[in-house]
Amino acid sequence: MTSQTTVKTLLILGASGDLTGRLLLPGLARLVAKGRAGGLSLVGAGSDSLTADQWRTRVSETFAAAEGAADGDGRAALKAMAESTEYHAVDVTAEGALAGLLGSLPGPVAVYFALPPHVSQLACEALHPDQVPAGTRLVMEKPFGSGAESARDLNGTLVRLVPEDHIHRVDHFLGKATVLNILGLRFANNFLEPVWNRDHIERVEIIFDEDLALEGRAGYYDGAGALRDMIQSHLLQIMALVALEAPATIQERDLRDAVSAVLRASSIKAPYASSTRRARYTAGNISGKDVPDYVREEGVDPARNTETLAEVQVAIDNWRWKGVPFILRSGKALGTKRKEAVITFRPVPHLPGGFSGLDSPNQLRIGFGPDTLQLDLDVNGPGDIFTLNRITLKSELNASELLPYGEVLEGVLNGDPLLSVRGDTAEDCWRIVEPVLRSWNRGDVPLEEYDAGGPGPEGWLAVPPNGSAKE
Missing domain, CATH: 3.30.360.10 (Dihydrodipicolinate Reductase; domain 2)
Structure with a gap:
């Protein structure tokens, strides 16, 4: 059954990074291929000076690998998203930069912070509540903060910007x-x-x-x-x-x-x-x-x-x-x-x-x-x-039928925080x-x-692989 997304734009910050290429784009591709991201636009942003063509090529190459899991409509959706996607070179930690980008995109927008934790914190601190359009969802990667105190500070920053149920702290292991x-x-x-x-x-x-x-x-x-x-x-x-x-x-x-x-x-x-x-x-x-x-x-x-x-x-x-x-x-x-x-x-x-x-x-x-x-x-x-x-x-x-990050993204797009921490x-x-x-x-x-290649230090685990417990 096809589910309709309420988010209109997925904005990936850190679009040129390893997380985006290795996990996010393949997860999104499978989601699109299965017809479960209808009406969604993809926008990439980052400090790297990628050209629009370089970004589209990255997206197209990743999406091509998902065509085997798609029917005709799915392949058409993959092609359409890859051709229409945009890239913006922007320092998201600079005052007003992320706010300006958010305000220019069709909403509601889901902002995926595929960035190091300290950069995500700075980007959020550069936003003011009145600069965040209604319905915006903020998606944070692990680790969430660097300790209990920084996690509390980051939570405080985020809830000033959007309601708690619009904050998705990702744990892709919890499919x-x-x-x-x-x-x-x-x-x-x-x-x-x-x-x-x-x-x-x-x-x-x-x-x-x-x-x-x-x-x-x-x-x-x-x-x-x-x-x-x-x-x-x-x-x-x-x-x-x-x-x-x-x-x-x-x-x-x-x-x-x-x-x-x-x-x-x-x-x-x-x-x-x-x-x-x-x-x-x-x-x-x-x-x-x-x-x-x-x-x-x-x-x-x-x-x-x-x-x-x-x-x-x-x-x-x-x-x-x-x-x-x-x-x-x-x-x-x-x-x-x-x-x-x-x-x-x-x-x-x-x-x-x-x-x-x-x-x-x-x-x-x-x-x-x-x-x-x-x-x-x-x-x-x-x-x-x-x-x-x-x-x-x-x-x-x-x-x-989805990849782990596809499940995460589907929850974000549909406003379901079940898989979020x-x-x-x-x-x-x-x-x-x-x-x-x-x-x-x-x-x-x-x-x-x-x-490397061994079982680890001797005597660590009480339960060996595919064996009974040590007495």
Whole structure:
């Protein structure tokens, strides 16, 4: 079914940058190809002196790759948008510059800040409320601010310009299909929800391991690191979805209230040498490609001691989860790409005598991108009926026809903030990780090392890939 957009113009600031070329334009192209961005105009802007032809060429080349997913109408829409798009060379931090551009575009306008966080902050501070046309939506990339205080300041700046429900703090890992798949699994199965608590679950691990190294992104990543880049921005949100109480509806207010309640109850406990770990990769080989030491990657400052792998144990101090460790891990240049949540149940209190074979806790694995479900069970046989064997029930979950950034953009264009991070939640995520960052800066937690292409430092994870828990 085709959905009609209420936004008339998508304005991308930082249009010549990596984020725009690698993620935004492909996501928009799929959205247009599927007929789900009717009547939308695309405008690019940035400090780079691109010509109009150079910008149109960039858009056309990206859109051409989406033609295979389009019917005749979709291909016509892609061509029309690519031919009509504009580019404006402008310093958006200069007084009046962004306001003038906004006032010249057909509204409502969605302004996508595909810029470094400090530049986005300056651009917003250069705007005055009376310079922002009614209906304007502001779309902010992660990380949102550089800490709890700067996130509060940025929230204050944004809500002076537009209402909270017109602010979209992007988390592209929270695709609509992923969110609904987790909620459907949890709350549509009566056998599952009664055991979804501290009495029956031993621990929860949320793992986002990448088999990519820096890939030319040192300018951003070396100033962020794995804890800021992934755990603060994304994994805490996924943790909240796994842990939240049943909302009355899946409308944005009920759902985001439930997410906020989990994060308010969450913290990482000191001493951080026990509850957190950090490491960075050294030279190695990933899929036949040699990878240098992280500190020798172009653009890296070794003195920053930036971690490329982080693991933290989060405590959720409420009735349901008190005492259950939530272990969040993310890293780069690892040998196996893993994006999953692993829920490990407590072992049975007593196995009747006479049974033999495998006896380890049941696990439920929720995979992300593509979304999958695996449930490990111990059953009798085959062969000796008294011997228990591990079987795995597997299923693919619903997948979106859009790319992750296409889902994000569709929410922005249609005024649906469901996939956006609310202001109070963004601040809470920083509150949770800031004490750890301060501890790491003091050197309280050693910076370990691991070979690129390897599994990471020995003994970090309780749950290995596609295996049972270590005892």
